[in-house]
Amino acid sequence: MIAVLLVAFNLRLAITSLGALLDHLGDLGVSAAAQGVLTSVPVLCFAAVGATAMALTRRIGVDRGLIVALGLIAAGLALRVLDGTPALVAGTAVACSGIALGNVLIPAIVKEHFPHRIGTMTGAYSAVLSLGSAVGAAATVPIADAAGSWRAGLGVWALAAVAAGVAWAPYCRRRDPQRAQVRGASLWRSPIAWAVTLLFATQSLNAYVMMSWLPSVYADAGFSDAKAGLLLATSIVIGLPFFFVAPVVAVRLRHRGHLVLALTTLTALGWVGLWVAPAGGAWLWAALLGAGGAVFPVALALFALRTSSATDTASLSMMAQSVGYLLAAGGPFLVGVLHDASGSWAAAFALLLATAAVQVVVGYVAGRPGKIATARL
Structure with missing residues (x-):
């Protein structure tokens, strides 16, 4: 349960933390066009990458798929604090791809691991997801100001994805290849x-x-x-x-x-x-x-x-x-x-x-x- 909630905490952090610093990034030379691309990336990833989730799930299973999602989130959050607008856009796309995959897999995780507590777990991870969204929006600027760098404000959230990955790792199981799949x-x-x-x-x-x-x-x-x-x-x-x-x-x-x-x-x-x-x-x-x-x-x-x-x-x-x-x-x-x-x-x-x-x-x-x-x- 703790592992699932830690994963949920990460499913909006990459988006709201960037939104909190978007105006500041404009002052640092990120163009208006690039800012527009950055605001469009999340929903495009949710639609496009989410559609590919089943291909991955059929190959490695739901549990291991979630580890891949967390790895993408952590890697993307680290990538986007490298120098330059291309790294910022690419890192955001990678992180949001991980979020898109996590969005699809978490309901399946709840179904598999908590079949008799679907309502409770869905409510809990939805609330924690919203809490993570609020934390990203509220804490990113203070962290950046305290560290004297916008990169610190954005990059620190990669640690949250790593923590969730460590918590989830023991529960990864290879999917039984004989189990029926939905056509x-x-x-x-x-x-x-x-x-x-x-x-x-x-x-x-x-x-x-x-x-x-x-x-x-x-x-x-x-x-x-x-x-x-x-x-x-x-x-x-x-x-x-x-x-x-x-x-x-x-x-x-x-x-x-x-x-x-x-x-x-x-x-x-x-x-x-x-x-x-x-x-x-x-x-x-x-x-x-x-x-x-x-x-x-x-x-x-x-x-x-x-x-x-x-x-x-x-x-x-x-x-x-x-x-x-x-x-x-x-x-x-x-x-x-x-x-x-x-x-x-x-x-x-x-x-x-x-x-x-x-x-x-x-x-x-x-x-x-x-x-x-x-x-x-």
Whole structure:
């Protein structure tokens, strides 16, 4: 359990630590174009590399695949502090490739090692993942300032990946080559698998939009940049207990669609509140968005709850995350375009409410009781 949580702590550190120093890197000569590439690398890796996870899993197994993921994270974090923008971009791509692989494999690890505690472990690692994200954002600049070098602020997190690798190493086992494997095409033909995938896509889109644009919405409502950032941080912190509890509840429910409806309603109320009274209820809207974001661990739990084995879980996780992140990647861009074209946030909020409606519909399909039927090799 400790090893899994240490791995989860590393699954956003490379991204938020870089974001915390991005403006400072611009002052040091990293061009705006390079900064744009750096912000696009994570979601592209999540989609592209995540799609290759099953090829690795079938060759070396889920447990050993996770060691490979941690090795990529540590190597990438070390590489990107070498001199020059190419090393920074390449290192970020390598680290995010490891994160993408870890994203896919962790649900399968939970399925294999904690089959009777799926809800508890999914909630725990989701909460720790968010905690790691917050630590990376909050601690990177102070570390860099104390050391007098931005490289120290970024490079220190490689130690966290190494620590997780040491903790996980004893649990690596070579996969039994005779164990049945899911025939890849079967999931792609499953309406339930597609419902899980679209659920993951809609919640990812909302999360990326919130992280990208929520401070700007509050700034336009008259808040200072500092207070707008504090409101975003508050949303993340308030979400942590919901991230832990939601998958535990999901395991106990016969139909998880009701839970998706409840959480999506909180998200929708948050967007509506920001639309009609962004200043008057600022803290409440931030809290609602943070709590509603717990659809994320529910979707992760469904990877295990709707499948029969760790290999099946990894296959569904690969499909949902590769396609889901790809679909979600355009969300922040589209919101920005709508805002620039209209001069207000109204069209963007209408789009987000439409995605909330889609999320409820696919949530009811994805949350039905039973397992996905899969063909086998």
